[in-house]
Amino acid sequence: MNIDVSADCAVRIEQHFGSILTELERVRAEVGALFAAGPVDSDHLRTHVEAGTLAFLQDQNLLGGGFVAAPDALSDRRLYLAWWQGPGRDFLGEAEVPGTRDAIDYTRQSWFRVPERTGQLHVAGPYVDFVCADEYVMTTTLPVYADGRLVGVAGADTTVETLERMLLPGLREVRGTLVNAHGRVVVSADPHRATGEALGTVPDAAPGGRLLAVVQATADGHGAPKPIAGWPA
Amino acid sequence: MANPRAITSRARSAIFAPIGDEGRAVRVENRLAEAIRSGVLADGDRLPSELELAQMLGVATVTAREALVSLRAQGLVVTTRGRGGGSFVRAPDPGDVVKGRLATMSRVELRDRASLYLVVVTGCAELAAERAAPDEVEDLQDLLVPVDEEDVGRWRDAESELYLSVAALTQSARLTREVVRQEADFGTLLRVPLSEPDFRQASAGRHRALVAALGSGDVAAARTSVRDHVTHAVERLTEIHEVVRQ
Incomplete structure (x- = not known):
């Protein structure tokens, strides 16, 4: 019985993050081809990705998404976020340091830096994003290359609140905790395990380079929790 | 029955005095000045006319005019006359x-x-x-x-x-x-x-x-x-x- 329900939780994770991955791969192909064809400016990029992104963002479980340019990939701007977010799917464009009109350099943020370094899909967070959304989110990003050069990352944000609503019932059934690749709690059946807290005893929270894992406490509550599902599967 | 809390007549009349358009002009002015200083209204943006502004904010035209006069005095708005004229935002230097x-x-x-x-x-x-x-x-x-x-x-x-x-x-x-x-x-x-x-x-x-x-x-x-x-x-x-x- 437990196995069925844990599968259910795993299915929900796969449905949500799997559909994000499919979209990011689509954006990667679309934007990669655009940059491979010649110089691209910010308006051109925005026009090119807008319809597809907004169609994807029909899914109300997403906070926002789009494509974020690598520094100097565009011909007219150093930094640029072709990104739509919030209930109104508002366009972002640039993120500013509060109180000044200077653009925030987002390349320090782990959702940009990690895929830039590894060349792989990444799930950042849970973290409070003050650059774009001002929300507590998980950001899934995929690096995009043209002619072997990084031109930016395709990404999508999901709020932790959405993940809690989506996954908590299934996690309760298996007394499970969803953790990120660093063993930090995303959502837990255990009310004492707060989001963001390190589940210090997880030895290998996300085996095989998994980005997310569901772990289950042992029956007596001692010893390391064991992984029962992971994503990507 | 004794009055539980005696409110002085002066405090009373202050509370119930009509708010009037006097305070409103300052509020309109502050709201616009804040928007200009924070960059929400950008340099060169055209402001609505006095009449439109008054309708949008729910104040008398004279109140909107008063606010604009003050914003002009602060150098946050410039008004040009004639064809294509109007009131425009003038973004101040950040310093x-x-x-x-x-x-x-x-x-x-x-x-x-x-x-x-x-x-x-x-x-x-x-x-x-x-x-x-x-x-x-x-x-x-x-x-x-x-x-x-x-x-x-x-x-x-x-x-x-x-x-x-x-x-x-x-x-x-x-x-x-x-x-x-x-x-x-x-x-x-x-x-x-x-x-x-x-x-x-x-x-x-x-x-x-x-x-x-x-x-x-x-x-x-x-x-x-x-x-x-x-x-x-x-x-x-x-x-x-x-x-x-x-």
Whole structure:
């Protein structure tokens, strides 16, 4: 019985993050081809990705998404976020340091830096994003290359609140905790395990380079929790 | 039956006096001035006509006119006549905005804002020291400006981003949004003293102490380094304020 329900939780994770991955791969192909064809400016990029992104963002479980340019990939701007977010799917464009009109350099943020370094899909967070959304989110990003050069990352944000609503019932059934690749709690059946807290005893929270894992406490509550599902599967 | 609370007739009449359009013009003016200073209304943006503005804000035309006159006097709006004419936003120089705000601020208001800022950011530092993971603290190293850096803008941006990052490490979106608000509201003033090399040197030391404290999970030390920094900055700002006001 437990196995069925844990599968259910795993299915929900796969449905949500799997559909994000499919979209990011689509954006990667679309934007990669655009940059491979010649110089691209910010308006051109925005026009090119807008319809597809907004169609994807029909899914109300997403906070926002789009494509974020690598520094100097565009011909007219150093930094640029072709990104739509919030209930109104508002366009972002640039993120500013509060109180000044200077653009925030987002390349320090782990959702940009990690895929830039590894060349792989990444799930950042849970973290409070003050650059774009001002929300507590998980950001899934995929690096995009043209002619072997990084031109930016395709990404999508999901709020932790959405993940809690989506996954908590299934996690309760298996007394499970969803953790990120660093063993930090995303959502837990255990009310004492707060989001963001390190589940210090997880030895290998996300085996095989998994980005997310569901772990289950042992029956007596001692010893390391064991992984029962992971994503990507 | 005795009247439980005697309200003086003067206080009473003040409460129930009509609000009138007098206070409204100031409110319209403040709202627009704030939008211009914060950049929500950009340089060159055309403002609605007096009539449209009055309708949109639900005030009398004369009130909207009064507000526009005052905004013109402050140099935040220019009005041109004739074909294609109208009222246009004139974005002020960022340095002038800060000085202008400082000049119109009383000492007690400065202290009031500083107190709120101090409590919010020291509280964030405490929680961040408890909650931050080592790799997250490691990322903050990038926000420590080399001591010999002379670009004041870089110092200001880095410090603002450092405090925002510390807020984010509390894992609380509401707290982070509050710091975003505080940074926009008071942070720009607090960073005025960074134009002085001695102050930058001392700041660099305090920021390094903060990052070290967060790294070692030392709640008290994290709090102290933020508190020291804000206190020193406010002291210096208050001296500058005195000069600007004279």
